[in-house]
Amino acid sequence: MIFDIPASVLFGQLTLGLINGAFYALLSLGLAIIFGLLKVINFAHGAQYMLGAFVALLLLRHFGIDYWTALLLVPVLVGLFGAALERFLLRPIANENHLYSLLLTFGLALIIQGLFTNLYGTSGNSYPIPEVFRGALNLGFMYLPTYRAWVVVAALVACFLAWFVIEKTRLGSYLRAGTENPKLMQGFGINMPFLVTMTYGFGVALAAFAGVLAAPLYSVSPGMGANLLIVVFAVVVIGGMGSIVGAVITGLAMGLIEGLTKVFYPQGASTVIFLVMALVLLIKPHGLFGKEP
């Protein structure tokens, strides 16, 4: 017993917090990458996450494409859709005030969500859990469905790969240099517009990947992304806009804090992240991992 709370409840909630944190990390990572290079506040991120789950569901329903193929194929498809959005909608307003791209992506989110609501309703659709992950692990203090354990592993691996590509490879160094000085990079013969399109596409693909991971967990419904997006934005702000490591660490940390709050003060669980955000903004206005401009 810790503070009158049975240890099993405490550890159970922390484990669940870690699972939610993995989703926060994956989604805020995409947002941070997009903001870092494009300076676009991607309000369509939630809709793109939902799109990932829906495309996986539709592929399964109409073409019998299984979970594992979907996990690779869906991010590519949705990522290409994202790249097209960047090329044809975001690029023409790239030099305008950031508010324009914010409004554009917000509008896109509403359109995509509305379209799916009209077509598929709001009751939600179930996506079967892949056969290998059907059981559960007995952790002693709780009964953890195997699929949830897999979600944490998959999300962390994806986050690590993204970090590795950006921080440790040549492509990543172009990206980071492009963030600092796009004109100079263009002068060195790097195709910056293409790099920008691919980056947006990659951020969107991460959202879609999270969507496929989420599909068997939650019911696949048009509103699934909208509910999550606000929290994810708070995570990005706490971590520091555009900071990749910040986004991942903060995502996991916020999941854990939320889990703890559910043990000690359940009513506060939906607001605690915003409380942390307010505190961080008061003390470190650029976020925990953000650089001073």
Next chain:
Amino acid sequence: MLNKTIKPLAAALALSLTTTGVTANEGISNNEVRIGYLADMTGSYRDLGGPGGLEALRMAVEDVGGQINGAKIVIYHADDRNSPDVGANTVREWIDRRNVDVVAGLVSSAVTIAATRILEEHNKLGLVSISASSAITNEYCTANHIHWVYDTYAMANGTAKAIVRQGGDSWYILAADYAFGHAMESDVERTVLAEGGTVRGKSRHPLSSSDFSSYILQAQASGAKVIGLANAASDTVNAITTARQFGLTDSGQSLAGLMVFINDVHALGLEATQGLQLTTGWYWDQNEESRAWAQRFYERTKRMPTMVQAGIYSSTMHYLNAVKATGTDEAQTVRRQMINTPINDMYTSNGHIREDGRMVYDMYLAQVKTPAESTGEWDLYKIVSTIPGEDAFRPLSESKCKLITQQ
């Protein structure tokens, strides 16, 4: 002299006052019956009422010929987005600017409680078909609305009583954190305790949650035999999905959906929901008349109607028939006529409306079929027993409604 001229003038004035008073009560205002349909058209409660409910309303209007005594029937509709502010403002605007006579639909209990206050202020009528809080015809009753379909008292009474009697006597209640969830929680608790059961614990979650795992974990730790879901629509669907993943049912605990709709069962599939007991006011396959109506609805929407959508048709039809019979759309005259006329239609037989505005009729305890028992996409329930209306709904002797206590 002066007196002589004033007297007839005063008499004439008085006469004109009384005559205008009479004409205000007779006939149909604006020579149109104006119906406003207020519902969640895009959020988590869309599929149980929403656009399908609007279609059911249109069917009722078409079935009376689109007009009553030469007065056209006009439908306005709006999305309340489950927000009491948006809902109340819409109703106010409909009454002030469009002279709407009756508001149908009415989903979230919080919206309904706000909207019925405005209807009372302006003496218009409300046909509540989707909200569930039993407070709507109790603490918040008005002489300006009628509550169709179900309420938390009847749903708790039907499902919880049956489960406790089958041995499910210790409960954990998971409730949506707003007016409806609170009402359901207290109605379930009362029923369980009255039947000699115990409530081991409770938790509340925000409307439209996606992650139920922590609540399910708490419910699991409570050791209660039955986890009562005092929520609805996507929240119920998510809670059931999560409970299955955490092996809740494998460890001997069972789930009780207190507010389950046919579209939820359809969405979850029979594999996940088989055996689930639920209370329903109406099922499309209950009799010949309901099947025929459901078929018409299906042809228009490609979905089978929920009890709520059937209730919208039934209540609108009853209202329009009352307008036709009395020749007016004045709220109190129509309401009186509705109370005086028994309801016999595709929805129910021998239903009646009480003074507190509650429509009382026989409900059903149903069980979700197994995949083997089901013969089609929408063949989802079997009716276990009928719950007589007098047993299902809160008796007037327990009523806190001002219309009852002031008598």
